[in-house]
Amino acid sequence: DAGVTQSPTHLIKTRGQQVTLRCSPISGHKSVSWYQQVLGQGPQFIFQYYEKEERGRGNFPDRFSARQFPNYSSELNVNALLLGDSALYLCASSLTPSGANVLTFGAGSRLTVL
Amino acid sequence: DQQVKQNSPSLSVQEGRISILNCDYTNSMFDYFLWYKKYPAEGPTFLISISSIKDKNEDGRFTVFLNKSAKHLSLHIVPSQPGDSAVYFCAASVRTGANNLFFGTGTRLTVIP
Numbered sequence: 001d002a003g004v005t006q007s008p009t010h011l012i013k014t015r016g017q018q019v020t021l022r023c024s025p026i027s028g029h030k031s032v033s034w035y036q037q038v039l040g041q042g043p044q045f046i047f048q049y050y051e052k053e054e055r056g057r058g059n060f061p062d063r064f065s066a067r068q069f070p071n072y073s074s075e076l077n078v079n080a081l082l083l084g085d086s087a088l089y090l091c092a093s094s095l096t097p098s099g100a101n102v103l104t105f106g107a108g109s110r111l112t113v114l
Numbered sequence: 115d116q117q118v119k120q121n122s123p124s125l126s127v128q129e130g131r132i133s134i135l136n137c138d139y140t141n142s143m144f145d146y147f148l149w150y151k152k153y154p155a156e157g158p159t160f161l162i163s164i165s166s167i168k169d170k171n172e173d174g175r176f177t178v179f180l181n182k183s184a185k186h187l188s189l190h191i192v193p194s195q196p197g198d199s200a201v202y203f204c205a206a207s208v209r210t211g212a213n214n215l216f217f218g219t220g221t222r223l224t225v226i227p
Contacts, residue, residue, distance in 0.1 A: 035215075042220055090157055
């Protein structure tokens, strides 16, 4: 079975541009979460979606948005990119949005903002 | 405000010896704790978890201990193997809430052959 897949794996953008990152969860998993990992730090929660509804949002500005599609895949959008948005963006999936469920992570999309 | 802290950025251990990785948390609402392992160019991989109703959970070479009064948990790896060399993240959540995890900053473990 395929794990959590993310695309693209690497991308370079310039300040002010917009970026869209994509995630396909494990088959059968209906909950998708997004995390940002800045170099030297642990992953930080951005969003959680379940059944196409936003279930949780971390402390990120409105430039960050996401959505989930009927097939449970998800996109993360970041507008007006800043240098500080350079990070590894991780997608994770789980069966349900419950705190008792283990998250399975993808390998991430590494974004560099110049 | 960092609610989960790993104060040791790195740890080196000889192969065959015990590795002990430590983690502290500040939020008393956390009741579910996990350890993830991360290799370069890969996403974090779940290793072991523990609920706050327990003080110990064991899975093969890996054991997690939880001290709720001290808000402290530790991961023991015995015996350590070179393949265990990775960055280990401690994470916490609220079981009855959404499964957004709060991660520590990680400890890089190097097991020396």
